[in-house]
Amino acid sequence: MKILETKYMGLRLKNPIIVGSCGLTASVEGLKRIAQSGAAAVVLKSIFEEEIIKEHEDTLKKKLGYQDNNLEFLDYFDYQLKNDVLKKTATLVEEAKKEIDIPIIGSLNCASSGEWISYAKNLEKAGVDALELNVFKLPFDIDQKPEEQEKLYLSIIDKVKENISIPVCIKIAPYSSNLAAMIKKLDDSGVNAITMFNRFYNVDFDIMTDEVKAGGTYSSDQDYYNTLRWISIMSGKVNCDLSASTGIHSAETAIKMIMAGATTVQVVSKLYKDGLGSIAGMLKNIELWMDKRGYLSIDEFRGSVHHEPKENSEKFERVQFMKYFSGHNPDQVI
Amino acid sequence: MEDRNSYLKSERSQEWREELRKKIKAKDRTDVPRVKMNEVDASERVQSYIEVNSGLTQEQAQKEATRCVDCANPTCITGCPVEINIPKFIKRIEQGEFLEAAKVLKETSTLPAVCGRVCPQEKQCEANCFYTQKLKKEPVAIGYLERFAADYERESGQISIPEIKEKNGRKVACIGSGPAGLTFAGEMAKKGYDVTVFEALHEIGGVLKYGIPEFRLPNNIVDVEIESLKKMGVQFETNFIVGKTASIEDLKEEGFEAFFTGSGAGLPRFMNIPGENYIGILSSNEYLTRINLMHAADQTTDTPVVSGNKVMVVGGGNTAMDSVRTAKRLGAERAMIVYRRSMEEMPARLEEIEHAKEEGVEFMTLANPIEYFANEKGQVNQVKVQKMELGEPDASGRRRPIPVEGSEELIEVDTVVVSVGVSPNPIVPDSLPELKTTSWGTIQVNEETLQSSMPEMFAGGDIVRGGATVILAMGDGRKAAQKMDEYLKNK
Numbered sequence: 001m002k003i004l005e006t007k008y009m010g011l012r013l014k015n016p017i018i019v020g021s022c023g024l025t026a027s028v029e030g031l032k033r034i035a036q037s038g039a040a041a042v043v044l045k046s047i048f049e050e051e052i053i054k055e056h057e058d059t060l061k062k063k064l065g066y067q068d069n070n071l072e073f074l075d076y077f078d079y080q081l082k083n084d085v086l087k088k089t090a091t092l093v094e095e096a097k098k099e100i101d102i103p104i105i106g107s108l109n110c111a112s113s114g115e116w117i118s119y120a121k122n123l124e125k126a127g128v129d130a131l132e133l134n135v136f137k138l139p140f141d142i143d144q145k146p147e148e149q150e151k152l153y154l155s156i157i158d159k160v161k162e163n164i165s166i167p168v169c170i171k172i173a174p175y176s177s178n179l180a181a182m183i184k185k186l187d188d189s190g191v192n193a194i195t196m197f198n199r200f201y202n203v204d205f206d207i208m209t210d211e212v213k214a215g216g217t218y219s220s221d222q223d224y225y226n227t228l229r230w231i232s233i234m235s236g237k238v239n240c241d242l243s244a245s246t247g248i249h250s251a252e253t254a255i256k257m258i259m260a261g262a263t264t265v266q267v268v269s270k271l272y273k274d275g276l277g278s279i280a281g282m283l284k285n286i287e288l289w290m291d292k293r294g295y296l297s298i299d300e301f302r303g304s305v306h307h308e309p310k311e312n313s314e315k316f317e318r319v320q321f322m323k324y325f326s327g328h329n330p331d332q333v334i
Numbered sequence: 335m336e337d338r339n340s341y342l343k344s345e346r347s348q349e350w351r352e353e354l355r356k357k358i359k360a361k362d363r364t365d366v367p368r369v370k371m372n373e374v375d376a377s378e379r380v381q382s383y384i385e386v387n388s389g390l391t392q393e394q395a396q397k398e399a400t401r402c403v404d405c406a407n408p409t410c411i412t413g414c415p416v417e418i419n420i421p422k423f424i425k426r427i428e429q430g431e432f433l434e435a436a437k438v439l440k441e442t443s444t445l446p447a448v449c450g451r452v453c454p455q456e457k458q459c460e461a462n463c464f465y466t467q468k469l470k471k472e473p474v475a476i477g478y479l480e481r482f483a484a485d486y487e488r489e490s491g492q493i494s495i496p497e498i499k500e501k502n503g504r505k506v507a508c509i510g511s512g513p514a515g516l517t518f519a520g521e522m523a524k525k526g527y528d529v530t531v532f533e534a535l536h537e538i539g540g541v542l543k544y545g546i547p548e549f550r551l552p553n554n555i556v557d558v559e560i561e562s563l564k565k566m567g568v569q570f571e572t573n574f575i576v577g578k579t580a581s582i583e584d585l586k587e588e589g590f591e592a593f594f595t596g597s598g599a600g601l602p603r604f605m606n607i608p609g610e611n612y613i614g615i616l617s618s619n620e621y622l623t624r625i626n627l628m629h630a631a632d633q634t635t636d637t638p639v640v641s642g643n644k645v646m647v648v649g650g651g652n653t654a655m656d657s658v659r660t661a662k663r664l665g666a667e668r669a670m671i672v673y674r675r676s677m678e679e680m681p682a683r684l685e686e687i688e689h690a691k692e693e694g695v696e697f698m699t700l701a702n703p704i705e706y707f708a709n710e711k712g713q714v715n716q717v718k719v720q721k722m723e724l725g726e727p728d729a730s731g732r733r734r735p736i737p738v739e740g741s742e743e744l745i746e747v748d749t750v751v752v753s754v755g756v757s758p759n760p761i762v763p764d765s766l767p768e769l770k771t772t773s774w775g776t777i778q779v780n781e782e783t784l785q786s787s788m789p790e791m792f793a794g795g796d797i798v799r800g801g802a803t804v805i806l807a808m809g810d811g812r813k814a815a816q817k818m819d820e821y822l823k824n825k
Binding site: 053056058060061064065066067069071072073074076079080082083086117118148151152155163 | 415454458461599603606649650651652653682705728734739803806
């Protein structure tokens with residue numbers, strides 16, 4: 001019997017596999033099935049402030065009366081919508097807590113620091129064991145200075161940490177003008193964990209209709225490289241836990257992430273593709289591998305292959321292929 | 335619609351109207367400047383609850399009435415939710431037949447003195463006036479004239495009690511005594527029904543009494559209307575909560591055959607931000623109800639309201655204006671409106687905003703509270719306010735407020751009144767599981783008949799609309815009465 005137990009943000013988890021924030025984690029039934037499948041923790045489906053704003057917009061479109069006769073009623077209706085969403089989440093947490101014994105991590109996606117505090121407090125009150133902040137906004141504003149975005153992240157963490165006592169994790173994007181420095185700053189801010197990385201909605205085109213459409217929804221089993229690189233680079237340099245996300249489809253990838261220094265791994269796309277049963281398979285294969293390698297516990301191999309500036313930095317820091325293709329004969333391709 | 339148009343045409347072609355039109359040239363009519371409403375001076379009115387607008391004199395009213403050109407196509411009527419025959423009542427004023435003018439109003443509006451005071455005419459009839467639409471001039475002061483005619487009738491002591499059909503011995507109940515309920519009750523009484531109005535509070539009038547302060551709508555105006563209803567045989571039961579004091583089933587056993595729910599939207603909404611439960615933070619419903627109805631401004635009462643020196647009111651609607659102006663009258667040195675958009679986007683009537691400004695109310699626009707702080711006794715003493723900027727317009731056509739990061743500031747307060755809207759009163763729907771409601775908690779009705787999922791239950795006003803104007807609630811009360819009458823006759 002291998003010891004898969006791991007400690008994440010101070011929470012004791014029976015193994016390192018967490019089901020990430022997604023549609024599967026939005027109902028009590030879903031959460032029960034996830035707990036039964038062997039996952040160690042679950043991140044609830046994010047509460048998106050953006051969705052609330054959109055719903056307010058839809059409400060205005062559909063319900064604004066002739067001559068604006070109910071404008072006063074609808075002026076602050078977004079707060080009502082917000083309260084409804086938070087109430088629903090609170091009920092979900094309350095009911096799920098009765099049914100499952102694995103930690104429940106709340107997830108928030110807000111657009112401004114003012115709103116974060118009340119959302120975070122409400123989720124803490126509802127009984128979540130920790131909170132994941134899903135902060136990222138695509139920085140497409142050409143007038144915005146890069147440091148402003150960073151400042152926003154830090155101020156959100158500061159305010160949330162000041163106002164709640166449960167552990168806080170931040171889920172970040174793989175994009176930054178200096179990712180390593182930003183991750184270090186986030187760590188210094190006192191965050192309990194960093195989830196690397198957020199997977200975004202992709203844009204694609206239909207070349208026959210000129211329409212913009214959604215790109216592929218799920219990650220593939222090849223999408224983990226960037227996460228692996230950055231977990232490896234940062235794991236020895238931060239005090240907080242790191243949770244690996246994006247492209248984790250097998251026990252082998254999960255093992256790699258832990259070797260790189262991740263405390264936990266988050267799976268989503270794999271479950272949509274192959275069902276919740278794949279969690280048990282991943283856990284079994286991790287155990288088999290540990291057996292082969294002679295490891296008794298997860299802690300024994302966590303961080304075994306991470307980035308060491310004096311030893312292996314060249315392998316992690318290289319981004320240009322340079323010599324990689326130099327041995328290949330272009331004629332074979334052409 | 336065709337019938338209505340030909341009716342209006344035939345009314346317009348009556349001899350007296352034609353003669354009146356010929357009396358003054360249209361050009362001379364349009365040269366008359368719009369009348370200014372007489373007002374009590376701001377420094378005087380903030381000392382008391384005296385009504386701010388003191389109405390027009392007969393001369394002013396008649397002169398203003400001459401401005402109306404009695405259009406062949408009276409677009410103003412299309413702007414009125416209850417389609418008052420506006421040119422006709424105005425021409426009656428011009429003629430000096432003020433009681434006749436009041437009669438015209440009462441053909442379609444049960445509470446003209448109320449509507450003349452609180453209706454947003456600038457968005458309704460006056461927005462559709464020929465002057466606004468074609469001449470790009472200030473519209474005829476339809477609202478002021480409506481008030482004038484209604485007040486004249488009341489003050490003359492010659493209030494006409496509508497004709498009542500012979501009693502048919504059938505009992506119907508009205509839940510709530512706001513504008514929808516009062517209108518419904520009056521209409522049903524006219525049709526010969528035995529009507530009882532059940533009111534949860536100790537005074538009749540609903541939002542007209544508990545929500546709108548005396549300085550905007552004096553209680554005696556509403557009381558006169560209630561007296562008329564009493565004379566028509568309508569019975570009132572106060573301190574009676576349908577769904578608690580007695581159920582609908584209990585009332586059915588007492589012989590009530592059908593019900594109209596006009597219980598309004600009296601459930602306050604909050605923002606759910608940290609510290610909102612501290613002492614000294616009230617909803618506008620509580621603040622206004624306690625002062626308007628419970629005399630809580632008097633510190634010798636059992637439950638006096640905290641009368642802060644620094645009062646912040648959150649919101650930009652008429653209720654927010656009523657609250658902040660009430661605070662001023664309670665002696666606040668600093669009475670502030672905090673609103674997250676700019677003055678331009680405020681839903682409150684322009685007149686109310688202007689009056690508030692004159693009375694010394696401070697407007698902090700593009701600002702939004704995000705947290706409250708309190709002293710060791712739990713009494714609110716500071717508000718953290720975040721600055722906002724305006725983004726792209728939303729579906730209401732107004733620019734959306736966006737928080738400005740790092741712009742927070744602390745403001746000293748001793749009372750905060752949260753006026754960010756209301757939700758439908760849940761008591762009646764909660765007591766009737768078979769009654770279908772929307773996701774907002776409003777009662778679902780057939781829009782044509784205002785009949786709910788329970789055939790014997792009709793509903794209107796804010797309990798159906800969520801929150802709208804007095805005149806729309808009245809329109810619902812009228813329509814529900816007509817449809818309930820048809821329903822009961824066919825039963």
